[in-house]
Amino acid sequence: MTGRNTNPKVDEFLSKAKNWREEFEKLRKIVLDCELTEDFKWMHPCYTLEGKNIVLLHGFKEYCALLFHKGALLKDAFGILVQQTENVQAGRQIRFTNLQEIAEMETILKDYIYQAIEVEKAGLEVNVKKHTEYTIPEEFQNKLDELPSLKTAFEALTPGRQRAYLLYFAAPKQSKTRVARIEKYMPQILDGKGLKDCTCGQSQKMPYCDGSHKFVR
Structure with a gap:
């Protein structure tokens, strides 16, 4: 993770995070290793490719997650993508409950992120x-x-x-x-x-x- 890729608004978000701070920091590093641009949208860290939303970090009481904006188009080889509610048509989450879980899945997570990048490069859209x-x-x-x-x-x-x-x-x-x-x-x-x-x-x-x-x- 290089300083030029980081966004000061995300630094502020992490400094104030009461829950999932270590998990967010690890997820941030993983995403930035995939050479996405760090932005801050909807009050959360969001990672983009040429202005297009790819993945977002967010947290809840029971878990934190990577939210893939076009997750419905990804091949879920490991069965880890979650459709949060039946009304969410495009987005899919990968959920985590601790830092070790994220560390163990790093290679898999990068595979999903790279796949999401290719989906965006191909101009695919969810029907x-x-x-x-x-x-x-x-x-x-x-x-x-x-x-x-x-x-x-x-x-x-x-x-x-x-x-x-x-x-x-x-x-x-x-x-x-x-x-x-x-x-x-x-x-x-x-x-x-x-x-x-x-x-x-x-x-x-x-x-x-x-x-x-x-x-x-």
């Missing part, structure tokens, strides 16, 4: 499900029919934002819960904001890939 293919919950369709302004505002949102709302509204089993969610976020839709947007217009925190690799913001 994602379009937002228009998602079912609109009945409760939300009723609101769209009742309020033309809401329909106009919703249709003006980016496909990623539309998809995020539809998945969120459809998730509860009970109709009253779906209605409550819809009513809570109607003002935000009318303001042209996405599910994860704060009132200031910035993302509350890094969401997971919405299937387009651009992340819902």
Whole structure:
């Protein structure tokens, strides 16, 4: 790992990390050894090739992970790629719970990273499900029919934002819960904001890939 490849924002991120600091530092070295450019996006270290996102480091309570932006296109010879939820179409994680695990997998991890680089160089894209293919919950369709302004505002949102709302509204089993969610976020839709947007217009925190690799913001 050479200093010219590092990003000071990542240095700051690591200095403040309360969990997984050693694991992040090891993963950082492994990724930079693959000659990717270090960036800082969605409040996490992100590694790119000619401006294209390849892999990102992130951590949770139970594990830290490498997130491959086009992981669905990788050949998973070791069966280590994880689809975080059924709605994540493109991204795939490799998860870790300790430093030794990462060290033992270093060669394998580099193989996956190089494979991701080749996928990007080849210009391959994940064949994602379009937002228009998602079912609109009945409760939300009723609101769209009742309020033309809401329909106009919703249709003006980016496909990623539309998809995020539809998945969120459809998730509860009970109709009253779906209605409550819809009513809570109607003002935000009318303001042209996405599910994860704060009132200031910035993302509350890094969401997971919405299937387009651009992340819902």
